[in-house]
Every structure is written in structure tokens, then in C-alpha cells.
Amino acid sequence: MNGLSLDYLRDNPGYVLQLTWDHLQLSLLAILLGIVVAVPLGVAGARYPGLGLPIIGILGAVYTIPSIAFLAFLIPILGLGRDNALVVLAAYSLSFLVRNIITGLRGVDAGVIEAARGMGLSPIQVFRQVTFPLALPVMVAGLRTAVVVTISTATVAGWIGAGGLGRLLFDGVRLRRPGMILAGAIAITLLAVLVDLGIRWLARYLAANRAARAAVQSS
Amino acid sequence: MTPTRDHAPHPTNRNGTGADDRRNGGRITYDAIAKSYSKGQAAAVHDISLTIEPGELVVILGPSGCGKTTLLKLTNRLYEPTSGTISLDGDDILSLPVTQLRRRMGYVIQQTGLFPHYRIADNVAVVPKLLGWDKKRIDHRVDELLDLVGLPPDTYRRRYPAQLSGGQQQRVGLARALAGEPRTLLMDEPFGALDAITRSRLQDELRRIHRQFGQTIVFVTHDIEEALRLADRIIVMNDGGVVQYDTPLAIVTRPADAFVAELVGSENVLRRLELQPIDAAIRPLDGSVPPARAEEPSIPASAPARVALSLLLDSAGERLIVVNDDAHPVGWVDLDGIHEISRPTPEVAAMRPALSEALR
Numbered sequence: 001m002n003g004l005s006l007d008y009l010r011d012n013p014g015y016v017l018q019l020t021w022d023h024l025q026l027s028l029l030a031i032l033l034g035i036v037v038a039v040p041l042g043v044a045g046a047r048y049p050g051l052g053l054p055i056i057g058i059l060g061a062v063y064t065i066p067s068i069a070f071l072a073f074l075i076p077i078l079g080l081g082r083d084n085a086l087v088v089l090a091a092y093s094l095s096f097l098v099r100n101i102i103t104g105l106r107g108v109d110a111g112v113i114e115a116a117r118g119m120g121l122s123p124i125q126v127f128r129q130v131t132f133p134l135a136l137p138v139m140v141a142g143l144r145t146a147v148v149v150t151i152s153t154a155t156v157a158g159w160i161g162a163g164g165l166g167r168l169l170f171d172g173v174r175l176r177r178p179g180m181i182l183a184g185a186i187a188i189t190l191l192a193v194l195v196d197l198g199i200r201w202l203a204r205y206l207a208a209n210r211a212a213r214a215a216v217q218s219s
Numbered sequence: 220m221t222p223t224r225d226h227a228p229h230p231t232n233r234n235g236t237g238a239d240d241r242r243n244g245g246r247i248t249y250d251a252i253a254k255s256y257s258k259g260q261a262a263a264v265h266d267i268s269l270t271i272e273p274g275e276l277v278v279i280l281g282p283s284g285c286g287k288t289t290l291l292k293l294t295n296r297l298y299e300p301t302s303g304t305i306s307l308d309g310d311d312i313l314s315l316p317v318t319q320l321r322r323r324m325g326y327v328i329q330q331t332g333l334f335p336h337y338r339i340a341d342n343v344a345v346v347p348k349l350l351g352w353d354k355k356r357i358d359h360r361v362d363e364l365l366d367l368v369g370l371p372p373d374t375y376r377r378r379y380p381a382q383l384s385g386g387q388q389q390r391v392g393l394a395r396a397l398a399g400e401p402r403t404l405l406m407d408e409p410f411g412a413l414d415a416i417t418r419s420r421l422q423d424e425l426r427r428i429h430r431q432f433g434q435t436i437v438f439v440t441h442d443i444e445e446a447l448r449l450a451d452r453i454i455v456m457n458d459g460g461v462v463q464y465d466t467p468l469a470i471v472t473r474p475a476d477a478f479v480a481e482l483v484g485s486e487n488v489l490r491r492l493e494l495q496p497i498d499a500a501i502r503p504l505d506g507s508v509p510p511a512r513a514e515e516p517s518i519p520a521s522a523p524a525r526v527a528l529s530l531l532l533d534s535a536g537e538r539l540i541v542v543n544d545d546a547h548p549v550g551w552v553d554l555d556g557i558h559e560i561s562r563p564t565p566e567v568a569a570m571r572p573a574l575s576e577a578l579r
Contacts (some may be wrong), residue, residue, distance in 0.1 A: 019250055063367060084302075109330070109332070109335075112330075112333070112334060114297070114332060115334075115392075116330025116332070116334070116345075117297060117321070118328070118405075119321060119322065119324035119346050119349070120319065120346065120349055121318070121321035121345075122318050126351075130334060133336055134336060
């Protein structure tokens with residue numbers, strides 16, 4: 001049995017990198033899927049307060065389902081592998097995405113929106129120039145949490161053969177090779193931290209205009 | 220002597236000097252306006268028919284819940300009336316696209332509503348940009364307006380709203396509302412959140428700007444002092460209806476009912492004197508009195524009676540010489556004369572029983 005060392009990482013950089021890439025792909029795909037579902041839910045929830053609370057409640061309840069149970073539950077429907085993992089990860093991410101979209105949109109000062117309308121901005125202009133940039137910091141914060149949670153939760157996807165760095169952990173446990181586990185843990189952590197930094201960077205520099213950038217910076 | 224407010228019987232343009240072409244237009248007519256927020260509920264405003272003349276500064280005054288803000292927001296279609304029509308210079312406001320209508324009317328609200336992520340210059344430039352002005356014209360206009368509201372452009376242009384005090388933010392709010400050169404300005408309790416000193420400064424600035432440019436201004440407040448200070452005419456509202464629409468002097472001296480009398484303090488002698496011109500108390504400098512001497516205290520004929528009272532109490536003499544705009548003596552007033560005009564009008568006197576009931 002190998003001791004707890006970085007030998008495994010040193011000897012198999014290509015394999016670890018390959019798994020990291022798979023892991024990243026799986027996580028980002030799940031987030032993308034989550035965003036596609038979260039945006040309409042979030043916008044509806046922000047617009048109709050009666051809808052927002054139940055939506056947040058249900059998604060919060062979904063998040064409390066243990067990941068392994070959730071995966072196992074979907075095996076009869078989606079089978080083993082990537083699709084199953086994608087759905088589970090996307091469902092988890094919804095909790096953070098939707099809640100922060102609702103909070104962000106609702107948190108925009110009503111006086112600012114009223115002034116914008118009163119000055120003659122069209123509804124689309126109000127959204128693009130005021131509501132969206134002002135809600136952006138909160139929504140980005142939700143995205144960052146969702147991404148970090150998804151990257152760490154994606155580890156269990158290895159359990160149903162959906163690939164990713166989870167395989168290092170599960171194989172390491174089965175083969176009693178702590179070096180594998182350590183390599184997997186380090187890779188997952190680094191991945192999460194780097195992607196988080198990347199999103200912060202993106203939010204700041206891809207913000208459609210100077211105005212949105214100021215909003216992100218002042219957050 | 221500084222007081223120059225005259226209360227000419229003609230209701231419009233109390234501050235009117237130097238009318239220019241911008242004064243043309245801005246007449247707002249409300250015709251049988253009613254607004255209910257939901258079916259079956261009591262109307263927020265009802266039976267409102269009145270006209271605001273171009274260049275007039277009209278204050279809508281009333282307690283909270285009286286419908287004054289609703290009436291204001293109907294004007295730029297933030298609310299739509301349940302029935303009735305509103306027209307701007309004769310055109311139904313529904314005939315314009317709503318965004319264009321609003322760009323023609325400046326809008327100032329209590330919470331300022333400045334865009335927190337925009338620099339001050341960009342906040343002021345919002346409407347000019349919507350109107351498609353070129354950059355040079357916008358930059359020029361922004362600097363001009365920041366100067367106008369007392370914020371040196373070089374210092375403030377690049378700041379964010381959060382870096383400004385409440386009073387400064389509301390100055391920016393005023394500049395922003397004026398940016399598109401609107402002929403009409405709608406103001407919803409704009410100074411309500413400011414401390415007394417800042418508020419009175421901004422009231423002065425608003426009067427100065429109104430005197431200079433002569434926009435039609437509709438100004439909502441629940442502050443009676445503010446209303447008396449600013450208004451050419453006051454719309455007094457209660458329970459969704461207009462109770463009285465008249466000049467400050469007429470509202471205070473001839474209140475329509477006990478509600479108005481109590482609201483504006485018609486019983487308050489000093490308030491009446493504050494609004495009353497001294498002309499009714501002026502006596503001629505005929506042979507029966509000594510001629511005016513240069514060292515006698517004097518007062519302009521346009522000054523309110525309250526100022527004359529203060530001067531009289533403060534001076535050793537028994538009379539004040541009233542002078543015209545050229546400092547030429549035109550008559551004199553004494554305490555008896557002021558006492559005479561300080562008496563409540565028959566309207567107010569008749570309401571006394573109801574008032575003491577209300578005040579109890």
C-alpha cells in the first residue's frame with residue numbers, strides 16, 4: 001500500500017489532467033443546463049412574489065436530497081452515466097441560481113426603476129440599463145456558489161461511471177491508494193478555485209457595458 | 220429689503236420675469252379624471268377637472284392617501300386613469316407613445332432614483348441620450364446643468380451618487396429632470412427626505428430655476444409651508460378629490476371648508492400676514508400726515524404684511540414708508556393698518572366653530 005504522497009500525481013499527470021477536463025466539462029454543462037432552467041424560473045419568481053417563495057422552497061428541498069440517493073433514484077429512468085449526473089447536478093445548481101436571480105432582480109431599488117420609467121426608458125431599456133446591471137452582482141454571486149458546489153458534487157458522478165475526478169477518489173478507496181485520493185482532492189480543489197476566479201474575471205470584463213462593470217466592481 | 224413675492228390676482232407666473240420661448244407650452248388639462256386601482260375599491264382620485272397654465276408652479280397639497288401622488292403619476296402615465304382624459308397643450312396624452320411623453324416631462328422623486336452604477340454626468344445625460352443628442356451637445360448640457368444646480372462639474376461629473384450627500388443627490392435629480400429641456404416638470408415630494416436647512420435651500424434653487432426658465436411645474440407635497448412658499452397656485456386634495464384650487468393667499472384667507480382652513484392654518488394670523496401684501500393697509504402721504512423723511516424706515520410695496528409687522532415692532536418709529544420699485548415713497552403703513560388687514564375674512568370667521576371643534 002502506498003503512503004499519502006504526491007507520487008501518483010507525479011506519475012500520471014496526463015490521466016489526472018484528462019479526468020480534470022472531463023470533470024470541468026460535466027460541471028459546466030450541468031451549470032449551463034441549470035441556467036437555462038433557472039432564468040425563466042427566476043424571472044417569474046421575481047415578477048410574481050407569490051411564485052418566488054414556493055419556487056425557492058421546492059428547490060431548497062431538492063438540494064437537501066443526498067447526492068448518492070438522488071443519482072441512484074434516477075438510475076431506473078436515465079441509467080448509469082453522464083445524463084443522470086447532468087440532471088442531478090443541474091437540479092442542485094438551481095437552488096443557488098434561482099434564489100440569487102430572484103433576490104438580485106427584486107433587490108433593485110424600486111425608486112431607481114420608477115425614475116427610469118418616468119424618464120421615458122422603454123421596458124427593454126429599463127432592464128438593460130438598470131435592472132440587469134444592478135442585479136448582476138447578486139446573480140453572479142449565485143453563479144459562483146453554484147459552480148463551486150457543482151464542481152465538488154460532480155465528484156460523486158464517478159460513482160455511477162459518469163467520469164471526472166470522482167473516479168480517482170472511488171478507485172483510490174477501492175484500491176487503497178491514498179495517493180490517488182490526494183491527487184483527486186487536490187485537482188478538484190484547484191479546479192473549483194480557478195473556475196471561481198475565472199467567473200469573477202468574466203463577470204467583470206464581459207459585462208456588456210461600463211455601467212454593469214461599475215456595478216460589479218462596487219459589489 | 221429682500222421680499223419681492225407679489226401675490227397678484229392673476230394666478231400664473233408669480234415668479235414670472237424674463238419669459239422666453241420655452242414658456243410656450245406646458246398647459247396640462249385634467250378632464251373628469253378618476254382612477255381606481257382595483258374594481259369595487261374606492262377611487263384613489265375622482266372627479267378631477269382642472270387646468271394648469273403654462274409656466275405655472277402648481278403644488279398639489281394634501282394628507283397622505285389623499286391621491287396627490289396618484290394625480291401626479293397619471294400625468295406622465297405611470298398610472299392610467301380609469302376614466303377621463305388628460306391633455307398636454309391640447310393633445311390627449313394617450314396620443315403620444317408613452318416613452319416620448321415622459322421624455323418631454325422631467326420627473327423628480329423623493330428617493331432621487333439616481334442610477335447608482337452611473338456617474339453623475341451619465342445620470343444627468345440619460346434623457347438627452349434617449350433623445351439622440353450628439354455627445355458634444357450632451358457634455359455641454361451636463362456641465363451647464365451641474366452649474367445650474369450648484370455642483371461644480373469638474374468636481375462632481377465623475378463621481379457616483381453614493382459619494383454625494385442627500386441634498387447633492389437631489390440636486391442631481393433636479394438636473395437630470397431638466398436635462399432634456401422639458402417644458403413640464405413633475406416633482407413627487409422631492410425634498411421630503413431632506414433636513415430643514417437643505418430643503419429650504421433647494422426650495423430657493425427651484426424657485427430661481429423656475430423664474431429663469433418658466434417651466435410648468437407640478438409639485439406634490441404634504442408640507443404646507445413648502446406649498447405656501449413655492450406655489451403660484453395650490454391644489455388642495457382630500458379623499459381623492461380636489462377641495463380647492465387657488466393662490467396661496469386665497470387658500471389661507473378664503474378656505475373652501477374647515478378641512479382646508481385647518482390644513483393650511485387659516486386661523487394663524489402670522490401665516491395670513493405672511494401671504495398678504497401690504498397694499499390694502501397703505502395710507503396716502505397726503506397733507507394730513509408729515510411728509511416722508513429719508514431716515515424713516517421703508518418697505519417695498521410688494522412686501523408681505525408680515526415683514527412690515529416685524530419692521531414696525533423692531534423700529535422706534537410709528538410708521539413705515541412704503542416705496543415703489545424706484546424707491547419712491549408711495550404711502551405709509553402703521554400697526555393699526557396691519558391690524559386692520561390681519562382680521563380673519565368672513566369666510567374664516569364663519570368657520571371658527573367648526574375649527575375649534577376640529578382642533579379639540
